[in-house]
Amino acid sequence: MMVGTRFPTSPVAIVRSFSRNRSLIWQMTKREVIGRYRGSLMGILWSFLNPIFMLAVYTFVFSYVFKSRWGASTSDSKTEFAILLFTGLIIHGLFSECVNRAPSLILGNVNYVKKVVFPLEVLPWVAMGATVFHTGVSILVLLTFYFSINLSLPWTLVFLPLLLFPLVLLTMGLSWFLASLGVYLRDVGQIIGLVSTSMLFLSPVFYPVSALPPEYRPLLHLNPLTFMIEQAREVMIWGRMPDWQGLAIYTACSLAVAWAGFFWFQKTRRGFADVL
Numbered sequence: 042m043m044v045g046t047r048f049p050t051s052p053v054a055i056v057r058s059f060s061r062n063r064s065l066i067w068q069m070t071k072r073e074v075i076g077r078y079r080g081s082l083m084g085i086l087w088s089f090l091n092p093i094f095m096l097a098v099y100t101f102v103f104s105y106v107f108k109s110r111w112g113a114s115t116s117d118s119k120t121e122f123a124i125l126l127f128t129g130l131i132i133h134g135l136f137s138e139c140v141n142r143a144p145s146l147i148l149g150n151v152n153y154v155k156k157v158v159f160p161l162e163v164l165p166w167v168a169m170g171a172t173v174f175h176t177g178v179s180i181l182v183l184l185t186f187y188f189s190i191n192l193s194l195p196w197t198l199v200f201l202p203l204l205l206f207p208l209v210l211l212t213m214g215l216s217w218f219l220a221s222l223g224v225y226l227r228d229v230g231q232i233i234g235l236v237s238t239s240m241l242f243l244s245p246v247f248y249p250v251s252a253l254p255p256e257y258r259p260l261l262h263l264n265p266l267t268f269m270i271e272q273a274r275e276v277m278i279w280g281r282m283p284d285w286q287g288l289a290i291y292t293a294c295s296l297a298v299a300w301a302g303f304f305w306f307q308k309t310r311r312g313f314a315d316v317l
Contacts, residue, residue, distance in 0.1 A: 126246065144223030154317055221313075
């Protein structure tokens with residue numbers, strides 16, 4: 042039934058697919074978010090309570106129990122480490138939640154595979170939409186906490202969407218690739234879980250890059266999350282301008298990864314029905 046069907050693979054096809062199916066993506070994303078809390082007493086309120094609880098735990102454990110300090114910081118603030126840690130976790134969470142789900146996206150929606158007219162390429166967009174919602178809630182909680190302590194917010198926050206855009210593109214490219222690969226190789230889901238956990242500790246979430254010996258710092262920068270985590274802290278916490286040159290290079294690489302992942306997905310999707 043899928044034999045002979047051609048699916049567009051150009052970079053323009055990504056934009057056209059998103060634009061053409063934006064209503065479907067919105068409806069499925071909304072169902073995804075609401076469905077996660079269906080049946081619970083407080084419903085979607087849990088999306089706010091979870092990050093509030095986690096931020097409170099991080100603040101207590103790292104600021105009062107371990108009395109952690111960020112790198113060589115001499116600040117007496119008992120919340121600085123928790124804020125910086127939570128910022129890194131938000132960026133890592135946006136990436137890891139999508140790539141961890143990607144290998145099972147097609148496997149968990151077999152009924153859509155049998156429908157030739159259903160645009161399977163939107164499934165990673167739906168997963169990303171739900172993740173962006175929860176990321177936005179976590180950012181709101183963090184900024185509210187930051188404001189309650191400092192009574193101000195850095196104006197450089199306006200650049201945060203610009204920073205997250207290339208990260209979303211990079212994650213989407215990997216999600217398309219992994220969603221397809223997961224159909225043919227079921228072990229991918231287990232492997233990606235290990236990789237994303239490793240990336241948590243091999244990126245500057247719990248420590249600054251400066252904490253490493255100089256000879257090891259280039260290795261840390263091979264992690265695609267390192268640049269984003271550092272830049273997010275620059276604009277959200279330190280009130281500094283983004284690294285425009287680095288951001289331009291990162292965006293170009295993200296566009297290439299997004300197109301490569303989409304290309305792979307479109308080229309391999311013809312075999313989904315046969316495997317499933």
